[in-house]
Amino acid sequence: MKIAAYRLAFLAALIGLWWLASTMVARNLVPSPWATVLAAQRLIAEGRLMSALGESLSIYLGGYGVAILVGIPAGLVMGTIRPIGKTLEIFVYALSATPRVAFIPLIIVFLGLGPQAKILIIFLGAVMPILINTYAGALNSDQELIEMARSVGAKKSRIFTQIMLPGAVPFILVGLRVGATIGLINTVVAELYTAVKGLGGLLAIYGNTFRMAEYFVIVLTLALIGVIVTEALRFLEVRLGRWRRSEVIV
Amino acid sequence: MIAPDALTQASASDVKANAPRIVLQGVSKTFSSNKGSGTVALKDVDLSVRDGAFVSLLGPSGCGKTTVLRMVNGLIKPDSGSVLVSGKVPEPGPDMGFVFQSFRLIPWSSVRGNVEFALADLLPDKAERRERADRYIELVGLKRFGDAYPSELSGGMRQRVALARALATEPKILLMDEPFASIDAQTRELMQIELMRLWTVRRSVALFVTHSVDEAILLADQVVLMGPRPGRILEVIDVGLERPRWSYDVRAEPRFIELRAYLWDRIRTLVLTDPESDFYGRDLGSAV
Numbered sequence: 001m002k003i004a005a006y007r008l009a010f011l012a013a014l015i016g017l018w019w020l021a022s023t024m025v026a027r028n029l030v031p032s033p034w035a036t037v038l039a040a041q042r043l044i045a046e047g048r049l050m051s052a053l054g055e056s057l058s059i060y061l062g063g064y065g066v067a068i069l070v071g072i073p074a075g076l077v078m079g080t081i082r083p084i085g086k087t088l089e090i091f092v093y094a095l096s097a098t099p100r101v102a103f104i105p106l107i108i109v110f111l112g113l114g115p116q117a118k119i120l121i122i123f124l125g126a127v128m129p130i131l132i133n134t135y136a137g138a139l140n141s142d143q144e145l146i147e148m149a150r151s152v153g154a155k156k157s158r159i160f161t162q163i164m165l166p167g168a169v170p171f172i173l174v175g176l177r178v179g180a181t182i183g184l185i186n187t188v189v190a191e192l193y194t195a196v197k198g199l200g201g202l203l204a205i206y207g208n209t210f211r212m213a214e215y216f217v218i219v220l221t222l223a224l225i226g227v228i229v230t231e232a233l234r235f236l237e238v239r240l241g242r243w244r245r246s247e248v249i250v
Numbered sequence: 251m252i253a254p255d256a257l258t259q260a261s262a263s264d265v266k267a268n269a270p271r272i273v274l275q276g277v278s279k280t281f282s283s284n285k286g287s288g289t290v291a292l293k294d295v296d297l298s299v300r301d302g303a304f305v306s307l308l309g310p311s312g313c314g315k316t317t318v319l320r321m322v323n324g325l326i327k328p329d330s331g332s333v334l335v336s337g338k339v340p341e342p343g344p345d346m347g348f349v350f351q352s353f354r355l356i357p358w359s360s361v362r363g364n365v366e367f368a369l370a371d372l373l374p375d376k377a378e379r380r381e382r383a384d385r386y387i388e389l390v391g392l393k394r395f396g397d398a399y400p401s402e403l404s405g406g407m408r409q410r411v412a413l414a415r416a417l418a419t420e421p422k423i424l425l426m427d428e429p430f431a432s433i434d435a436q437t438r439e440l441m442q443i444e445l446m447r448l449w450t451v452r453r454s455v456a457l458f459v460t461h462s463v464d465e466a467i468l469l470a471d472q473v474v475l476m477g478p479r480p481g482r483i484l485e486v487i488d489v490g491l492e493r494p495r496w497s498y499d500v501r502a503e504p505r506f507i508e509l510r511a512y513l514w515d516r517i518r519t520l521v522l523t524d525p526e527s528d529f530y531g532r533d534l535g536s537a538v
Contacts, residue, residue, distance in 0.1 A: 148354040151323055152368040152419070153343030162367070166358050 063122025079138020314481025
C-alpha cells in the first residue's frame with residue numbers, strides 16, 4: 001500500500017515535469033498534459049484511436065501468439081532431445097544476435113506490405129527470447145529430482161510433465177516477458193516500415209505534421225499496452241512462483 | 251498404522267521362504283570420467299541381505315556405498331556380475347523406497363503433493379492416494395504441514411517428508427543414502443529413533459548408507475564395512491545388540507563400545523593408507 005502511494009507520487013512528479021517542459025520548450029514542441037488529454041478525447045470521439053489500437057493489437061497478438069506457439073515447443077524439444085539442441089543452438093544464437101529488422105526489406109519482397117508481413121516481423125522479434133529462455137529452462141532441469149522420479153518408477157512422460165516442465169516455467173515466463181516487449185517494439189517498427197497503419201502509422205502521421213498532442217497520445221497508448229502485458233505476465237510469475245524466489249536469466 | 255495384510259502380502263510374494271532378499275554377486279562397476287580413465291566404483295562385490303534385516307553400509311568417501319544402493323534400486327546396471335532383488339533384476343518402482351541425502355523434494359509441490367508423487371502409479375484413485383499420503387505424513391509427525399511447501403520447512407522436517415514419501419508405497423525394501431548427514435546433531439538423534447520405530451512396525455529390508463560409525467552400529471543388525479579405490483566389501487559384522495534400542499542407552503553397552511573402537515580403527519587405517527585421501531600418510535595417533 002505504501003509502495004502504491006509512492007508510485008502515485010512519482011507519477012504526479014513526472015506529470016509535473018512534463019507540464020514544466022511544455023511551458024519552457026518553445027514552439028509548442030512539447031504539448032501540455034491538458035492539451036494531450038483534449039487530443040485524446042478528440043481521437044477517441046473520432047474513433048481513430050480505437051481503430052488504430054485494434055489494428056495494432058491484432059497484429060501484435062497474432063505475431064506474439066505464433067511466437068509462443070513456436071518458441072516454447074521448439075525450446076522444449078531442443079532442451080530434452082540433446083542432439084537436436086546441440087545441433088541447433090549455434091544457429092539459434094546466431095539468429096538472435098542478428099538485428100531482425102534487417103530482414104524487413106526481404107520480408108516486404110516476399111509478403112508485401114500487408115498484415116502477414118507485419119505479423120512475421122513481430123514473430124521474428126518475439127520468438128527468439130521465448131525459445132532461448134525455454135531452452136535454458138529445459139536444460140536447467142534438476143537431475144537429482146529426475147533421478148528421484150525414476151526411483152519411484154515414474155515414466156518418462158510423467159517426469160517431463162511433472163518435473164521438467166514445471167521446473168522450466170520461471171524461465172519460460174521470463175522469455176514471454178522479454179518477447180512481449182520486443183514484439184511491441186517490432187509492432188511499431190512494422191507499422192512504420194510496411195503499410196503505414198495502426199498506432200505506428202498514426203505516430204508517423206502526427207510526428208511528420210508536428211501535431212504533438214496527438215503524437216503524445218499515441219506514445220502513451222503504446223506505453224500502456226506494454227505495461228498491461230508485462231504486468232500481467234509478472235502477476236503470473238508471482239502466482240506460479242509462490243514456492244520460491246526464482247533465479248532466472250534474461 | 252500399518253495394515254497387517256501388507257505384511258502377509260509381502261511374505262506371500264517371497265520367492266523362497268528363507269532366501270536372501272538382495273543378492274549381489276561379483277558386481278563391478280566403472281564410471282568413465284571425461285579424462286578417459288575410468289573410476290572403479292566397485293570391484294567384485296558379493297553381498298547378500300536376508301529378509302527383514304537392517305544393514306548399514308559404512309566406509310570412507312569413494313568406497314561405492316551409494317553405487318550399491320543405486321544398483322539395488324535398478325537406477326544403474328553393473329558392468330559385470332549380477333544384482334538380484336527378490337530373485338529378479340531390480341527395476342525402480344514403488345516396491346522400493348529411496349531416501350536421498352539431499353531430500354530431493356519437489357519444490358513446487360506441497361508436502362502432500364510430494365508424498366503423492368510416489369503413489370501415482372500405485373494408487374490411481376485420487377481419494378485413496380490422498381488418504382495414504384496423509385496417513386504417512388501423520389506417521390512422520392507432519393500432520394499440520396500437509397499443505398506447506400518444502401521451502402517452508404526445516405531440514406529435519408524435509409527429511410521426514412522424504413521418509414514419508416519412501417515409506418508411503420509400503421516398500422519391501424528401503425534404501426537410504428546418508429539421509430541424516432545434512433541434519434543438525436540433535437535432530438539427527440531423534441530421527442534415528444524415529445526411523446527405528448517406523449522400521450520396527452514394517453520390518454522391510456533396510457539398506458542404510460552412512461559415514462558415521464555410531465549411526466551404523468546404532469541402527470543396524472549388520473554393518474558392512476567397505477573400503478575405497480576400488481570400492482569393495484572388507485567385512486560384514488553382526489551387531490548383536492538387543493532391540494528395541496531406544497529403550498536403553500545403547501552407547502553405554504560394552505558391545506557398542508567394542509564395535510565402535512574396532513570400526514574406528516579400521517576406518518582410520520583405511521583413510522590414512524588411501525593415497526587419494528586428504529589424510530594420507532598423516533600420523534593421527536593410535537586407537538580411540
